[in-house]
Amino acid sequence: MTFTLAINGREYLVESEPEVPLLWILRDVLGLTGTKFGCGVAACGACTVHVDGRAMRTCTLPVAAVADKTITTIEGLDDAVGTALRAAWLSHQVPQCGYCQSGMLMSAAALLATQPRPSDAEIDRTLTNICRCGTYQRIRRAIHAAAATLGGAA
Amino acid sequence: MSLNRRHFLLAGSALGGGLLIGWGAMRPRQLLGEAALLPVEAGEIALNAWLKIAADGIVTVAVPRAEMGQGVYTALPMLVAEELAAPWASLRAEQAPIASVYGNVTVMVDAAPLDEHDHGLLAGAMRWTLERVGRVLAVQVTGGSTSVRDAWLPMRSAGAAARDMLARAAAARLGVPVAEIEADAGRMVHPATRRSLAYGELAADAARLDPPDAITLRAPAAWRLLGRPLPRTDLAAKTDGSAVFGIDVRQAGTVYVSLRTAPVVGGSLAQYDRVALEARPGVIAVVPMADALAVAGRTWWHAEQALQAVPPSFDPGEHGALSSDDIFAAFGAALDAGDGSAYEDRGDALGELHDADVLRAEYRAPMLAHACMEPMNCTVRLHEGAAEIWLGNQAPDLMRRIAATALDLDEAKVRVHTPLLGGGFGRRAEPDVMLRAIEIARAIPDQAVQLVYSREEDLQHDTYRPPALARFAARLDTRGRLHAWHNHVACPSVSKAVLGRAFPGLPLAGPDKTNLEGAMFLPYAVPHRRVAHSTVPIVPPVGFWRSVGHSFNAFFTECFMDELAGAAARDPIEFRLEHLAARPRERHVLELLRDLSDWNEPSAPGTARGVALHGSFHSIVGQVAEVSIDNGEIVVQRVTCVVDCGQVVNPDIVIAQMESGIVFGLTAALYGDVRIAAGRVQQWNFPDYRMLTLGEAPPIETHIVVSGAPPGGVGEPGTPPIAPAVANALAALTGQRQRALPLRAPG
Numbered sequence: 001m002t003f004t005l006a007i008n009g010r011e012y013l014v015e016s017e018p019e020v021p022l023l024w025i026l027r028d029v030l031g032l033t034g035t036k037f038g039c040g041v042a043a044c045g046a047c048t049v050h051v052d053g054r055a056m057r058t059c060t061l062p063v064a065a066v067a068d069k070t071i072t073t074i075e076g077l078d079d080a081v082g083t084a085l086r087a088a089w090l091s092h093q094v095p096q097c098g099y100c101q102s103g104m105l106m107s108a109a110a111l112l113a114t115q116p117r118p119s120d121a122e123i124d125r126t127l128t129n130i131c132r133c134g135t136y137q138r139i140r141r142a143i144h145a146a147a148a149t150l151g152g153a154a
Numbered sequence: 155m156s157l158n159r160r161h162f163l164l165a166g167s168a169l170g171g172g173l174l175i176g177w178g179a180m181r182p183r184q185l186l187g188e189a190a191l192l193p194v195e196a197g198e199i200a201l202n203a204w205l206k207i208a209a210d211g212i213v214t215v216a217v218p219r220a221e222m223g224q225g226v227y228t229a230l231p232m233l234v235a236e237e238l239a240a241p242w243a244s245l246r247a248e249q250a251p252i253a254s255v256y257g258n259v260t261v262m263v264d265a266a267p268l269d270e271h272d273h274g275l276l277a278g279a280m281r282w283t284l285e286r287v288g289r290v291l292a293v294q295v296t297g298g299s300t301s302v303r304d305a306w307l308p309m310r311s312a313g314a315a316a317r318d319m320l321a322r323a324a325a326a327r328l329g330v331p332v333a334e335i336e337a338d339a340g341r342m343v344h345p346a347t348r349r350s351l352a353y354g355e356l357a358a359d360a361a362r363l364d365p366p367d368a369i370t371l372r373a374p375a376a377w378r379l380l381g382r383p384l385p386r387t388d389l390a391a392k393t394d395g396s397a398v399f400g401i402d403v404r405q406a407g408t409v410y411v412s413l414r415t416a417p418v419v420g421g422s423l424a425q426y427d428r429v430a431l432e433a434r435p436g437v438i439a440v441v442p443m444a445d446a447l448a449v450a451g452r453t454w455w456h457a458e459q460a461l462q463a464v465p466p467s468f469d470p471g472e473h474g475a476l477s478s479d480d481i482f483a484a485f486g487a488a489l490d491a492g493d494g495s496a497y498e499d500r501g502d503a504l505g506e507l508h509d510a511d512v513l514r515a516e517y518r519a520p521m522l523a524h525a526c527m528e529p530m531n532c533t534v535r536l537h538e539g540a541a542e543i544w545l546g547n548q549a550p551d552l553m554r555r556i557a558a559t560a561l562d563l564d565e566a567k568v569r570v571h572t573p574l575l576g577g578g579f580g581r582r583a584e585p586d587v588m589l590r591a592i593e594i595a596r597a598i599p600d601q602a603v604q605l606v607y608s609r610e611e612d613l614q615h616d617t618y619r620p621p622a623l624a625r626f627a628a629r630l631d632t633r634g635r636l637h638a639w640h641n642h643v644a645c646p647s648v649s650k651a652v653l654g655r656a657f658p659g660l661p662l663a664g665p666d667k668t669n670l671e672g673a674m675f676l677p678y679a680v681p682h683r684r685v686a687h688s689t690v691p692i693v694p695p696v697g698f699w700r701s702v703g704h705s706f707n708a709f710f711t712e713c714f715m716d717e718l719a720g721a722a723a724r725d726p727i728e729f730r731l732e733h734l735a736a737r738p739r740e741r742h743v744l745e746l747l748r749d750l751s752d753w754n755e756p757s758a759p760g761t762a763r764g765v766a767l768h769g770s771f772h773s774i775v776g777q778v779a780e781v782s783i784d785n786g787e788i789v790v791q792r793v794t795c796v797v798d799c800g801q802v803v804n805p806d807i808v809i810a811q812m813e814s815g816i817v818f819g820l821t822a823a824l825y826g827d828v829r830i831a832a833g834r835v836q837q838w839n840f841p842d843y844r845m846l847t848l849g850e851a852p853p854i855e856t857h858i859v860v861s862g863a864p865p866g867g868v869g870e871p872g873t874p875p876i877a878p879a880v881a882n883a884l885a886a887l888t889g890q891r892q893r894a895l896p897l898r899a900p901g
């Protein structure tokens with residue numbers, strides 16, 4: 001089947017079986033490798049992207065379910081929230097190996113889009129992604145910092 | 155005078171003026187390497203094997219170690235930039251090629267089973283010999299927390315030599331004596347005439363000059379970059395998806411491969427249905443091997459789906475009945491059978507430990523997986539008698555040698571690329587994944603073949619942190635001081651396992667310090683001490699895992715120290731301090747930790763604190779954990795960490811590595827347990843090999859001690875103390891001493 005995917009403001013025509021998870025379309029078909037494979041069972045969050053603005057784990061998300069939807073991956077995370085998060089990630093020197101960080105940023109961006117001033121408890125509940133390098137406390141600080149930057153304008 | 159380890163130590167502790175280094179017996183080119191080693195792009199000029207300068211002044215440093223999160227793409231360029239007097243914003247990092255100048259000598263010297271504090275003749279001779287061996291072998295290993303220590307002299311020297319060449323080029327261009335030229339922020343300045351030239355303008359002239367006969371390294375007081383929390387060079391690409399890990403390598407026409415390996419070590423492929431597999435959508439090739447089946451697909455998912463839909467079957471071989479209990483029973487039998495081989499034996503510990511008032515305890519630690527966030531993978535293309543390999547790895551020269559042997563090719567025909575590593579932790583020092591990929595690529599020639607392990611394969615076919623069993627016996631004197639200490643550890647030899655895989659056929663005899671590191675040469679004074687080891691091979695493969703032997707021995711020894719403090723009715727920190735009279739650095743760490751953790755203040759109701767102190771990789775780390783039990787789970791409320799890692803290159807990276815090491819060690823302490831039943835690993839994926847998450851991670855406060863000691867490691871030393879600190883807190887909270895990991899909430 002042919003699917004039309006709207007990713008990062010571009011349209012892609014993809015020939016695929018409907019059940020192929022979006023993760024592998026992104027990585028192995030379209031070459032958008034910023035979205036990572038970590039577990040394949042929706043347990044680590046490395047594969048998180050936005051589908052119509054909501055954070056989704058793409059390793060278990062069939063491509064058929066996202067046709068006609070707006071998809072944003074880490075490569076296209078350049079709105080105000082994404083920009084503020086990236087700046088905070090750098091000023092807090094968050095990443096180590098960096099492998100989990102695309103998923104972390106996508107999850108954090110989806111959180112800030114709905115909850116501009118998240119509490120620690122909200123961050124705990126939403127950021128359930130795994131970071132094997134243990135960057136957690138810097139992620140928490142960077143989310144608060146980005147929220148403060150964005151809130152300053154509101 | 156030759157450039158040897160003594161200079162290295164001196165360089166780290168130079169007081170007053172800068173350290174003058176004459177090349178002496180070691181010719182400059184041996185240390186600086188040939189500029190021609192570095193690949194250059196248009197406009198770039200290499201001044202030696204460590205750096206090149208572009209016309210626009212951008213300085214690219216060849217980093218000889220792999221970036222796996224620990225910050226070498228930042229810390230090592232800082233060494234060059236300091237001496238080169240280049241502004242930090244002009245620095246870039248690039249993976250160094252494979253060449254002997256980049257060999258890791260320090261990792262070899264550290265392999266000696268020596269007390270870091272032993273500066274006697276014999277120890278000196280052993281280190282000297284190993285250093286020579288290290289220079290000859292020139293293994294390009296990233297590991298053992300050695301990157302900064304090993305680069306400390308050569309990379310600063312490379313920056314200083316380049317600065318000298320640029321200064322001479324500037325002097326010639328401006329027609330002034332070189333003594334009147336000053337280096338400042340990427341320019342060579344002639345203050346008297348207020349003229350200056352940028353490095354980018356001088357590089358071509360400088361490259362035609364010989365390196366200097368001697369260089370002067372800057373004194374610490376004159377440092378402008380070292381010791382500052384400069385931003386990392388690799389992070390921007392890690393926030394926009396552009397960073398390329400091994401799994402992200404994309405070559406035209408790549409086929410993606412998934413794998414099923416015999417679940418029991420020594421098992422073999424029994425049956426598979428080629429026709430049904432080939433009929434699955436997107437399947438390109440089916441590659442049977444003696445103990446595995448690989449499927450190549452249009453995407454990795456197609457390959458993996460085929461294997462799930464049409465699974466192969468395996469014969470278990472001779473180990474199909476093995477269990478974790480069998481392994482621990484063998485350890486117990488070895489401890490019963492004799493006294494083991496002693497690595498440390500002072501006084502008469504065995505003779506002093508026959509009385510009734512001897513305290514005894516048995517501790518155990520489980521097998522653990524690395525679970526790097528980036529699953530194991532390797533990309534190989536075999537084409538016209540040559541091999542190109544993309545592999546996130548911790549030893550590219552070894553990988554190249556092993557690949558060449560496997561392919562029966564000249565090493566010159568094998569190219570190994572080292573992209574970024576999505577975690578290493580020792581796992582990526584292993585050649586097994588590459589050898590698998592090569593085996594598969596031979597069946598699919600001329601195409602790039604990317605093998606990716608599913609998380610299940612990754613967890614079930616690891617080179618595990620070995621399990622270990624330890625027995626202690628100790629006696630206190632009438633004042634409550636340690637009088638005799640006997641520790642006997644049973645576990646497999648990690649070094650022999652790793653070296654045996656890296657150098658098949660190498661005769662491996664003699665002691666392996668990795669089994670007892672962290673158990674021997676403890677800083678605590680005791681008149682009689684014996685620390686012995688029994689090597690008990692086990693069936694599952696074992697390997698290096700962040701902090702190796704320290705990871706279990708610190709748990710054993712620091713928990714037992716707490717038990718002894720209890721027996722002596724002493725406060726755990728005071729008890730330790732009483733045994734550290736001759737160790738000022740350890741004392742200082744502990745005293746600072748006592749203050750910063752509010753140790754002497756009562757903890758909140760329902761919480762308790764525990765402490766642990768452990769030295770590893772030439773650094774000393776103390777941690778206090780504050781623990782409670784909520785809803786039947788152990789909750790670590792707060793961790794205070796004090797580290798003395800000697801000379802600090804980048805304090806923010808030191809802090810990040812402490813945070814990282816603590817989360818890694820805490821994950822293991824609370825959840826880590828790879829179990830064997832019916833010969834196979836029982837854990838499958840993150841749901842049942844649990845990882846600490848953000849919500850479970852405690853706030854961590856890290857404090858760095860400025861001790862003036864030479865640089866120590868930071869990638870691993872944060873890991874060992876956290877398990878005993880939490881276990882000691884739990885014992886204080888519950889009154890129950892747990893002597894096995896992972897820790898469990900009572901009830």
Ligand code: FES
Pocket residue numbers: 036037038039040041042043044045046047048057058059060
């Ligand atoms: S790869 Fe999708 S959640 Fe882990």
Ligand code: FES
Pocket residue numbers: 095096097098099100101130131132133134135223527576577
């Ligand atoms: S930065 Fe390495 S896994 Fe998170």
